[in-house]
Amino acid sequence: MSVLLFAESSSRTFKKPVLEAATFAYDLAQQLGASLEAVVVGEAEESAYAELGRHGVSVIHKVSGDEFVNAAYAAAIAKVADLVGAKAVVLAQSYLGRAVAPRVAVKLRAAALSGLVSVPDPARQFDASRLSYSGKGVEEVQVNADRMVITVKTNGYHVEEHPVSFEVKSVEAPSAGIDAIALELIKASEGISLTEAEVVVSAGRGMKGPENWSMIEELASLLGAATACSKPVSDMDWRPHHEHVGQTGIQISPTLYIAIGISGAIQHLAGVSSSKNIVVINKDPEAPFFKIADFGIVGDLFEVVPQLVESIKRVQAA
Amino acid sequence: MLKILVCISHVPDTTTKIQFEEDGSKLNKTGVTFIINPYCEYGLSKAIDLQEEGKKVAITALCVGGPEVEPTLRRALAIGADDAVRIHAEPMDAGFVARQIAKYCEGKEFDLVFTGKESIDFNGGMVPGMVAEHLGFSFVSYATHFEIASDEAESATVRREVDGGEELMELPLPAVVSCQKGIAEWRIPNMRGIMGARKKPLSVVSPVDADEKVKTVALSYPPAKGNTRYFQPAEAGQLVDALVAKGLI
Ligand SMILES: Cc1cc2nc3c(=O)[nH]c(=O)nc-3n(C[C@H](O)[C@H](O)[C@H](O)COP(=O)(O)OP(=O)(O)OC[C@H]3O[C@@H](n4cnc5c(N)ncnc54)[C@H](O)[C@@H]3O)c2cc1C
Ligand SMILES: Nc1ncnc2c1ncn2[C@@H]1O[C@H](COP(=O)(O)O)[C@@H](O)[C@H]1O
Numbered sequence: 001m002s003v004l005l006f007a008e009s010s011s012r013t014f015k016k017p018v019l020e021a022a023t024f025a026y027d028l029a030q031q032l033g034a035s036l037e038a039v040v041v042g043e044a045e046e047s048a049y050a051e052l053g054r055h056g057v058s059v060i061h062k063v064s065g066d067e068f069v070n071a072a073y074a075a076a077i078a079k080v081a082d083l084v085g086a087k088a089v090v091l092a093q094s095y096l097g098r099a100v101a102p103r104v105a106v107k108l109r110a111a112a113l114s115g116l117v118s119v120p121d122p123a124r125q126f127d128a129s130r131l132s133y134s135g136k137g138v139e140e141v142q143v144n145a146d147r148m149v150i151t152v153k154t155n156g157y158h159v160e161e162h163p164v165s166f167e168v169k170s171v172e173a174p175s176a177g178i179d180a181i182a183l184e185l186i187k188a189s190e191g192i193s194l195t196e197a198e199v200v201v202s203a204g205r206g207m208k209g210p211e212n213w214s215m216i217e218e219l220a221s222l223l224g225a226a227t228a229c230s231k232p233v234s235d236m237d238w239r240p241h242h243e244h245v246g247q248t249g250i251q252i253s254p255t256l257y258i259a260i261g262i263s264g265a266i267q268h269l270a271g272v273s274s275s276k277n278i279v280v281i282n283k284d285p286e287a288p289f290f291k292i293a294d295f296g297i298v299g300d301l302f303e304v305v306p307q308l309v310e311s312i313k314r315v316q317a318a
Numbered sequence: 319m320l321k322i323l324v325c326i327s328h329v330p331d332t333t334t335k336i337q338f339e340e341d342g343s344k345l346n347k348t349g350v351t352f353i354i355n356p357y358c359e360y361g362l363s364k365a366i367d368l369q370e371e372g373k374k375v376a377i378t379a380l381c382v383g384g385p386e387v388e389p390t391l392r393r394a395l396a397i398g399a400d401d402a403v404r405i406h407a408e409p410m411d412a413g414f415v416a417r418q419i420a421k422y423c424e425g426k427e428f429d430l431v432f433t434g435k436e437s438i439d440f441n442g443g444m445v446p447g448m449v450a451e452h453l454g455f456s457f458v459s460y461a462t463h464f465e466i467a468s469d470e471a472e473s474a475t476v477r478r479e480v481d482g483g484e485e486l487m488e489l490p491l492p493a494v495v496s497c498q499k500g501i502a503e504w505r506i507p508n509m510r511g512i513m514g515a516r517k518k519p520l521s522v523v524s525p526v527d528a529d530e531k532v533k534t535v536a537l538s539y540p541p542a543k544g545n546t547r548y549f550q551p552a553e554a555g556q557l558v559d560a561l562v563a564k565g566l567i
Contacts, residue, residue: 015481069487070447070457095480099459102447105413111531112412112444127535132440133345136336138538139440145531179456180493184486186477193482199567223567241462241500242479247332247438248356248499256566267332270438274540277566279557292543295560299551307554312567315558 003029004086005038006077007052007060008096012045017092017196019055020157024150025090026056027119034087037061039080039171041068049168056162059084063171070096071179074103079174081108086147088120093151094195101151110147117156120148134247134270154195155253155276194243197226199256202245202272204230206261206282206301210238215305216260222312228252230262246271261301264289281305319374320469322365322430325419325445326379326394327355327409327437328387342536345439354390356504357434359397361495363502364464365432366398373469376400378428382409382418388520395515396507402518407525411532416448421526423453429491430474435460435498443496450494458489462500 005025008018022038029036037059038052049060061083063076077100081089089104091097093115105112113120113128120126126143131153194200201220207213220227227243234244245252247270257275262268264280264287272278273292280293281304290296297304330336331351339346354362362379369375379394381387382405391402405418423431431450436443443459450457462484463477473490479498489495507515549557561567 070459074451095460095478098443099447099457102412102416102444103451103457105444106416106448106451112442112448113532114412114442114444131540132537133330133336134438134441135540137338138540139534140536140538142533142535143531144529144533177454178490180458180476180487180489182485182487185480186484186486195481242484244499251441256561266335270332273543277561277564278543279561280546290546293546294543295557296546296548297551297554297557298548304551304554307552308558311555311558314555315562315567 001032001034001087002037002084003032003034004077004081004084004089005036005057006089006091006097006100007038007040007057008092008094009040009042009044009048012047013051014048015196016159017094017152017154019159020154021090021092021152022052022055022057023160024116024119024152024157025088026162028088028090031119031122032087035059037084039063039077041073041076042066049166053166054161054163056164058164058166060166060168061171062168063173065173069179069182070099070103072173072176073100074107075174075176077104078107080171083171088148088150090150090152093154097151101149105149108147108149109145110149111143111145113141113143113148113150115153115156116150117153131274134251135274136270153253155198155255192224192226194226194228194245194250195252197252197254199223199225200228200252200254200275201225201258201260202228202230202262203233203260204262205232207233207238213239215309219258219305219309219312222309222316230268259289260305262289263287264291319376320368320430320466321426321428322375322377322432323423323428324358324362324365324377324379324394324399325431325433326358326362326381326390327434327439328352328381328383328390329355329437329439332356332438338537342538344537352386352390354393355434355437357436357498359504360499360501361432361434361497362394362397362399363505364497366505367502368466369398375469378403380405380419380422382407382415384408391520392515393507395518395520396511397505398511400518402520403523404520405523405525410530412442412444412448413531414528416445416452417528418525419445419449420452422523431455431494433494433496435496446494446496453492453494456490456493458487458493459496461495461497464495464501
């Protein structure tokens with residue numbers, strides 16, 4: 001029996017969500033007394049394999065080929081899963097993982113579990129938890145199937161190394177059905193990816209206008225943070241729409257979320273309330289955001305943010 | 319002619335304070351208004367946009383659910399769907415729902431299936447990809463743009479969100495498209511739409527057998543927040559110290 005990790009690759013190293021998925025898969029394999037194997041699609045360097053070995057992967061199945069889109073990834077993963085008799089396939093909840101997991105689940109007739117934050121307990125019908133109702137609820141699920149396909153919530157699980165020796169095996173890419181054809185990567189947004197960021201600096205209508213965003217960008221760059229915004233801000237084109245977080249935008253759960261001039265409407269909170277630490281800066285002491293804040297400053301953001309920037313510079317210089 | 323199926327899930331309004339039954343078995347629906355899942359509404363709006371561009375488009379709205387979802391389907395009709403279908407079954411897990419939708423599509427020659435990127439209740443996001451896999455359709459998830467040259471075209475041009483940017487793709491039809499913000503603007507039904515919706519067909523279809531592979535056994539609340547530590551506006555430095563002490567920066 002084995003647990004199969006989809007090691008979605010960048011060529012040299014893996015991103016944190018993949019390493020979280022690896023740790024999750026390792027812990028699940030331990031519980032099952034199973035081996036942890038991984039499937040890598042496309043070209044990867046030795047250093048990438050070594051990184052998988054450090055995270056407990058004992059067999060790496062390398063599927064070569066290029067021009068992979070969803071269906072081709074799914075076919076490759078399902079082929080390896082059958083080859084190794086995988087009890088569970090584990091993927092990061094990245095854009096790619098989300099697109100591929102449902103196809104794999106159908107191919108394997110597996111239970112599909114998305115965005116898990118705890119490892120299924122084999123002793124209790126693979127009882128596991130996930131967030132639901134946009135972070136307003138915690139759902140406990142059980143599995144009624146022989147196999148599982150799992151995506152692991154980004155920033156929802158820790159990363160731990162479990163070094164083992166590993167071998168690499170080659171697998172021929174299976175043919176996949178018709179699918180979308182990638183033409184061009186249009187706009188690689190600069191800076192840090194919002195869904196993967198550990199620190200996010202977010203601002204709302206309290207900023208008054210797009211011309212005031214330089215202090216937000218400065219704060220974010222000092223902290224190595226991604227920038228985000230509320231819906232009206234992106235609706236008014238003050239900021240690009242891919243920065244919009246909330247119920248109808250992107251859902252994130254960084255370690256630190258700094259909300260500046262955002263009131264904390266329920267739809268906004270739906271996208272950010274599972275952040276581990278929240279700082280709120282707002283001039284209105286009644287702003288609903290303070291109800292879920294860990295740290296708060298009631299004050300004018302145009303005074304507070306520049307001071308924050310200065311203090312951080314001082315701390316970093318020391 | 320483009321035949322478009324818009325899959326609609328029926329979810330609590332975005333302003334709902336979520337409360338569960340005391341035994342944690344299900345949502346307490348008392349006083350909760352249900353709406354068209356906002357992401358599905360982007361798909362519906364896009365289908366109507368195509369129609370208004372002068373293309374020949376037939377739009378069917380579909381929901382897997384009990385009789386209580388019919389007002390939601392009527393609203394889809396009021397916004398502009400041509401007809402509606404309710405598959406009479408409690409939506410159990412994603413696999414179950416996807417199987418129902420795929421079965422319904424068999425033999426009906428839909429060119430496009432529009433869905434939302436996820437339902438805002440269980441946030442699974444699994445249904446669209448599963449439908450594509452069952453039907454052997456091409457699939458694009460998290461679409462932010464969709465263009466098609468004519469109602470006879472064999473492919474569409476789409477943009478989807480990917481890690482670190484957006485990707486331009488050619489999408490051969492038939493296809494499943496999971497929609498999000500950017501693809502269209504929401505529409506408000508007008509009086510004529512609302513009146514007309516009563517006369518549009520809403521049919522009820524029996525479900526096919528499918529098993530429930532994932533069972534919700536309990537619902538609870540995330541650990542309560544609160545105990546905010548406040549600092550004065552002039553104490554920004556102390557806030558920074560507190561964040562450093564907690565290892566956050
Ligand atoms: C179906 C639906 C879906 C939605 N989805 C989303 C979503 O996904 N994401 C989202 O964000 N919203 C969403 N909304 C909108 C949401 O309801 C709120 O309208 C929105 O979040 C408010 O944005 P805001 O906090 O930036 O602006 P406002 O509510 O206007 O708040 C601005 C805040 O800035 C403060 N402020 C002003 N000046 C200063 C100053 N000088 N210093 C400090 N503070 C200051 C004010 O006190 C106020 O609290 C949705 C709404 C609907 C109906
Ligand atoms: N019960 C349902 N009836 C019809 N469509 C659904 C249903 N549940 C989910 N969908 C579709 O699948 C999308 C993603 O939902 P989910 O996978 O449940 O997050 C939704 O936006 C709908 O388009």
